[in-house]
Amino acid sequence: MSEEISPSGNQNDKKTTDNSEITSEINQAETTAQNSTSDSIPSEIDTPETSAVVEKATEKPNTTPETSIETPSKEVKTTEVVTMVEKSDSDTSSDVSEENEVDEEEIETSDDINETDEIEIPEVDYSELSMPNLTEALNNLVTKYPVQKIKDPVDEIKNEFNNQFQELLKTKKEEFLAEGGNIIDFHYESSEKKAFNEAFSIYRAKKNAYYNNLKKSLESNLVTRTALIEELKALVETDESVNKNYKKLKDIQERWRDAGAIPRDKYNTVWNNYHHHVDNYYNALHLDNEFRELDFKHNLEEKQKLIKHTEELAEESDINKAFRELQLIHRKWKEEIGPVAREVSDEIWEKFSAASRVIHDKKEQAEAALEDTFKANYSIKKELIGLIDKVKAEAKPTHKAWQESMKQVQEIRDIFFTAGRVPRDKNKEIWASFKDTMRNFNKAKNDFYKNQKNQQFENLEKKRALIAIAEEHKDSEDYKSATQLMKKVQADWRKIGHVPRNESDKVWKQFKKACNHYFDRLNALKDEENKEEVVNLEQKTVLLDATENLELTGDHKVDITAIKEKITEWKSIGRVPFKKKSIDQKFNKVLDGLFGKLDLDKKEAELIKFENKVNSMVSQDDDRQLQNEQFFLSKKVDEVQAEISQLENNLGFFRHVDDDNPLVKDVHKNIAKHKEQLALWKQKYSKIKAMRAAKDAPQPEIQEAPKSTDEALDTEA
Known part of the structure; x- marks a missing residue:
């Protein structure tokens, strides 16, 4: 009879070999990883992939021991620092003693398939966060992710947080001593430190609870499994019927x-012990072939189902998902x-091994393909880190330069975080290097702005001096000299650097108020002097209303004449105030509506609209827009001429083809269409060229005063 009872479905002799190999691989992996927090399922596939699976499952995580939140400052005597920290945290009753810490490294589970394995914690550059934001980030981690x-x-x-707090503590101590305080009396209360300690205590308590519960669960499960082994041992020695014994075996297996x-550390011993006694039971089962054969048949059907599932799994597009499911199948x-x-043992095992090997091979191929990408990403990230160092080294000691450097570094950071994964063995190295580089950059930036305080106070005095000048001349009646002076004051203001934040808004509002007061007076004077433009606006408003209400007779010539008269009358009125020049656009829109109602020749309508458009530019003395329009028309003429030449050149290929040929007729038709367009573009070009030539003698311009300080200055508020 068959003696096959190994977990892989092979005979005893094969079982012994497989188990010894698997045990050897696990022991080797454990020796390398020592205190790993996960264990692999001993794989039944006697292939190189087995070792890879074990090694991956037994990788050792970061095991940096917990340290106290309070880190003594290196800048102050030890005894003094201890006193300060104790005082600042004396009200934090929620702190958990390190003596009660659970060492998670000592609590190792035999289950390597963890539902939290797929959860990825996003990488964050915490050096960019303030102390309150760090506390918020800690709370978010504890709330959203598994504590382990x-x-x-x-x-x-x-x-x-400790680094920033010690820096703050150092600054507060320097201020205290600078004000004449005695080092013995220094005491600093920090609500931010208290909030962080409370958040950290919640994390520590949650972590301890998790690992305490895990430890109890593992020990309880060990007791249960040991008891089940004892029940197995008793089955062989009992005098009960085979049928009753067999049902008990199935019950034990289910439990x-x-x-x-x-x-x-108990897994291999317990697992081998259990299967040893299962082996003993089946050795005794040969006394009743009927039960043995029924059980073998059932097991064969179940293993065939797993083989089919494994073969189907090879078609899964997500190879990582397929590999995780393969682990569950092996379990x-x-x-x-x-x-x-025995007679089907080798055959079914080979089928299962072959199906599993397909998935292993695909995973290896996918990882090999990704490895090249990861290496390229590693090189990119190293280069980006070097760029941050370069930006720091080249930053000039000015606010503008540092603002530009910060912008450049932010762009580099964005690229770094989107550059993709790096090889696993390089991940901590590149991340640590990036954080160190960012920390150095931020330190250099902070040192610069710390040294800018004196300069900011000097800038404040300069701006106050400009405010005094602006207020002195805001009611001046000498507009010619006062306008030049006020413009110079505004220009000088823009050149002055930053002032202390708590004064910035105040001085800006004072300066803005004085400048606006003067330019409002100037603009009021300009409006008085430009009454003619106001009259023109009134006339154009009346004409606009009349044009909107113009009723067409249906007689083409009469309607065209009426519309052209309105256009001529509009052109004769003259300029309107600059703020109201949008009335020309309204008039053009009304004309477009009238032209749309007429059954005009397309070319004629196009020319009338174009002429009105150009007249609007001329009326507003918009020479730049006229120049751009002329350049556009010149370009269109050249483009259409080139297209005609190309089409005519193409006709040369059809010189032996009859003119009645559909293709030739189509080319001739296309040429005619382009020539018609060319004639229209040329007419437009000639018209705008003539209008610009008529404007050779520029009209005297009235200098526009700035409408407000908001338009004359970059807003600093």
Whole structure:
């Protein structure tokens, strides 16, 4: 009879070899990883992939030990710092003692398929965050992600908070001493530090609860599995019927499957012990062939289903998803399904191995393809880090230069975060390098602006002096000299750098008020002097209303004459105030509506509209727009001429073809159409050229005063 009882479905001799190889691989991986927090499922596939799976599942995570939140400042004597920190945190009763910390490295589970493995914590440059934002980031991590997944980012947040807090503590101490205080009396209360300690205590308590519960669960599961092994041992020795014994075996196997993970260091011993006693049971089962054959048949059917599922899984486009599911299939093959008959054992095992190997090969190919991309991303990120160092080194000691440097670094950071993954063994290195580089850049930036305080106070005095000048001349009646002076004051204001933040809005409003007062007076004077333009506006408004209400007779010539009379009358009125020049656009829109109602020749309508458009530009002395329009028309003439030449050249290829040929007729038709367009473009070009020539003698211009300080200056508020 068959002795096949191995988890892989092979005979005893094969089982012994497989188990020893798997145990050897796991032991080797454990020796390398030591205190890993996960364990691989011993794979039944005797291929190189087995070792890869084990190694991946036993990678050692970051095991940096917890440190106290309070880090003594290197700038102050140790005894003094301790006193300060204790005082500032004496009201934080929620702090959890380090003595009660659970060492998660000692709590290792035998279950390597964790539903949290797919959760990725986004990388964040915490050096960019303020202390309140760091506290908020810590709370978000604790709230949104499993506590066992956030150790590394929490450590980063804690270290960054400590760095910023110690810098703040140093600054406060310097201010205290500068004001004549005694070092013994220094005391600093920090609500931000208290809030962070409370958030960190919540994290620590949640982490301890998780690992305490995990430890209890693993130990409880170990007790359950040990008891099940004892029940197995008793089955062989009992005198009960085979039928009753067999039902008990199935019950034990079902409870074994549901027993859960156990401490990792106990896994191999418990697993081998369990299957040893299952082996003993099946050795005794040969006394009743009927039950044995039924069980073998059932196991064969179940393993065939797994093989089919594995073969279908090879078609899955997401290879990572397929590989994770393959692990679950292997667990079921090993843990949940018993042996098969010896005569089919090798055959079914080879099928399962072959189907599994297809997925392993695809995963290897996918990882190999990605590895080249990851290496390229690593090179890109190293180069970006170098660029940040270069920007820092080249930054000039001016506010404008540092603002530009900050903008450049922000662009580099954005590219860094979108550059993609790097090889796993380079990830911590490149991330640490990036954070160090950003920290150095931010330190240089902060040092610069810290040294700018004196300069800002000097700038404040300069701006106050300009405010005094503006207020002195805001009511001046000598508009010619006062206007030049006020413009110079505005220009000088723009050249002065930053002032202290708490004074910036105040001085800006004072300056703006004085300048606006003067230019409002000047504009009022200009409006008085330009009454003629106001009269023109009134006339154009009346004419616009009349044109809008113009009723067409249906007689083409009469209607065209009426519209042209309105255009001629509009041109004769003259300029309107600059702020009201939009009335020309309204008139043109009304004309477009009238032309749309007429059954005009397309070319004629186009020319009338164009002439009105150009007249509008002329009336507003918009020479730049006229120049642009002329350039556009010249370009269109050249383009259409080139197209005609190309079409005529193409006709040369059809010199032996009759003119009645549809293709030739189409080319002739296209040439005629382009020539018609060319004639229209040329007419437009000639018209605008003549109008610009008539404007050779520029009309005297009235200098427009700025409408307000908002338009004369860049807003600083």
